[in-house]
Amino acid sequence: MGLIVQKFGGTSVGGAEKIVNVAERAIEEKNQGNDIVIVVSAMGKTTDQLVSLAADITSNPSKREMDMLLTTGEQVTIALLTMALQQKGYDAVSFTGWQAGIQTEPIHSNARIKNISTEKIKKNLADGKIVVVAGFQGTSESGEITTLGRGGSDTTAVALAAALQADKCDIYTDVTGVFTTDPRYVKKARKLLNVSYDEMLELANLGAGVLHPRAVEFAKNYQMPLEVRSSTERERGTIIEEEISMEENLIVRGVAFEDQITRVTVVGLPGSLTSLSTIFTTLAQNSINVDIIIQSTTQAEKANISFSIKSEDLKETLNVLEAHKQDLQYDRIESESGLAKVSIVGSGMISNPGVAASMFKVLADNKVEVKMVSTSEIKVSTVIEDSRMVEAVEAIHTAFDLAGTPVTA
Numbered sequence: 001m002g003l004i005v006q007k008f009g010g011t012s013v014g015g016a017e018k019i020v021n022v023a024e025r026a027i028e029e030k031n032q033g034n035d036i037v038i039v040v041s042a043m044g045k046t047t048d049q050l051v052s053l054a055a056d057i058t059s060n061p062s063k064r065e066m067d068m069l070l071t072t073g074e075q076v077t078i079a080l081l082t083m084a085l086q087q088k089g090y091d092a093v094s095f096t097g098w099q100a101g102i103q104t105e106p107i108h109s110n111a112r113i114k115n116i117s118t119e120k121i122k123k124n125l126a127d128g129k130i131v132v133v134a135g136f137q138g139t140s141e142s143g144e145i146t147t148l149g150r151g152g153s154d155t156t157a158v159a160l161a162a163a164l165q166a167d168k169c170d171i172y173t174d175v176t177g178v179f180t181t182d183p184r185y186v187k188k189a190r191k192l193l194n195v196s197y198d199e200m201l202e203l204a205n206l207g208a209g210v211l212h213p214r215a216v217e218f219a220k221n222y223q224m225p226l227e228v229r230s231s232t233e234r235e236r237g238t239i240i241e242e243e244i245s246m247e248e249n250l251i252v253r254g255v256a257f258e259d260q261i262t263r264v265t266v267v268g269l270p271g272s273l274t275s276l277s278t279i280f281t282t283l284a285q286n287s288i289n290v291d292i293i294i295q296s297t298t299q300a301e302k303a304n305i306s307f308s309i310k311s312e313d314l315k316e317t318l319n320v321l322e323a324h325k326q327d328l329q330y331d332r333i334e335s336e337s338g339l340a341k342v343s344i345v346g347s348g349m350i351s352n353p354g355v356a357a358s359m360f361k362v363l364a365d366n367k368v369e370v371k372m373v374s375t376s377e378i379k380v381s382t383v384i385e386d387s388r389m390v391e392a393v394e395a396i397h398t399a400f401d402l403a404g405t406p407v408t409a
């Protein structure tokens with residue numbers, strides 16, 4: 001007996017039949033004597049459809065109204081799922097983020113959770129009810145409706161699990177767990193039984209869409225074990241926790257990748273101590289997210305700085321740089337789109353030198369040019385041509401022995 005938080009993503013609640021299936025999964029755990037809190041996303045592609053509906057009206061919707069609009073998606077699901085539970089004879093109640101006591105920063109479209117008042121949920125659990133909460137939403141102190149950023153329902157679930165001191169948090173999705181790489185692209189990708197918080201954080205940030213990075217951050221901070229598992233298959237999923245078993249003693253645990261990357265080079269910056277800070281402060285003030293940064297000095301007095309961004313931010317980046325040409329004093333800007341980022345992640349790298357070297361060798365043997373590199377203790381990222389991305393991922397995946405018969409424990 002315990003308290004379980006279950007989260008079901010958009011595909012898992014994509015229609016009436018699927019919602020009934022979710023109710024059944026929850027009831028199974030309830031019948032084991034557990035208290036159940038369910039967090040759900042909007043049905044199927046609802047959020048995307050709402051975004052495009054807004055785009056049909058204006059190219060520049062206010063963030064407040066976008067939050068007002070998008071939060072309706074989750075509200076549909078909580079009501080329907082609660083009806084499904086009631087129809088099966090179970091006492092259940094649905095809550096919006098506000099009703100569930102989820103308080104966020106006063107920021108629209110990408111707010112962080114600041115506090116959760118759990119009294120109401122606890123009271124309803126004590127009354128024997130299954131509590132169904134809308135993911136991805138909260139309210140600011142002044143009562144404004146906010147959202148947690150795309151994919152944010154994962155974060156709602158983990159934050160609730162932490163606040164309620166749940167025994168576990170199960171993230172139900174349309175895949176059976178976290179894979180060594182994306183199985184839609186690489187057939188030999190294999191499900192991992194265990195991943196550490198730090199590895200998962202890197203993987204989530206490097207483009208593995210299976211979990212919202214902030215959800216992993218929360219789980220790590222509160223040492224909340226997560227299991228990513230399928231809402232339709234019965235097999236064991238991937239467990240994400242601090243100390244992972246040595247059963248799969250892999251130096252590299254996964255290969256993550258992401259396309260639509262652009263490299264921007266600012267050529268001929270004055271070689272002063274402040275150039276670097278001025279340029280990145282300017283970009284940050286304009287909310288442009290910069291990833292890999294490389295500085296090189298070509299001539300005695302001048303420096304070139306390259307950085308990577310998401311291609312969708314290129315126009316804005318060029319506008320910002322152009323607008324600040326006076327202060328930045330560079331000669332010109334160059335940019336190259338059509339790039340991709342391919343990364344390897346694994347905590348075993350800390351104690352095994354030469355992992356980056358092996359990755360570069362695989363790329364060189366396959367005649368893939370590496371345009372940028374960045375490393376941390378447990379990851380190596382490379383920027384390469386987009387057109388070689390899948391091929392490179394496959395080669396690296398094989399070279400690090402990740403391919404295998406899918407594990408179905």
Ligand code: ASP
Binds near residue numbers: 009010149150152153
């Ligand atoms: N419905 C939101 C989205 O599509 C939040 C979520 O599903 O996690 O991004």
Ligand code: MG
Binds near residue numbers: 009211212
């Ligand atoms: Mg998601």
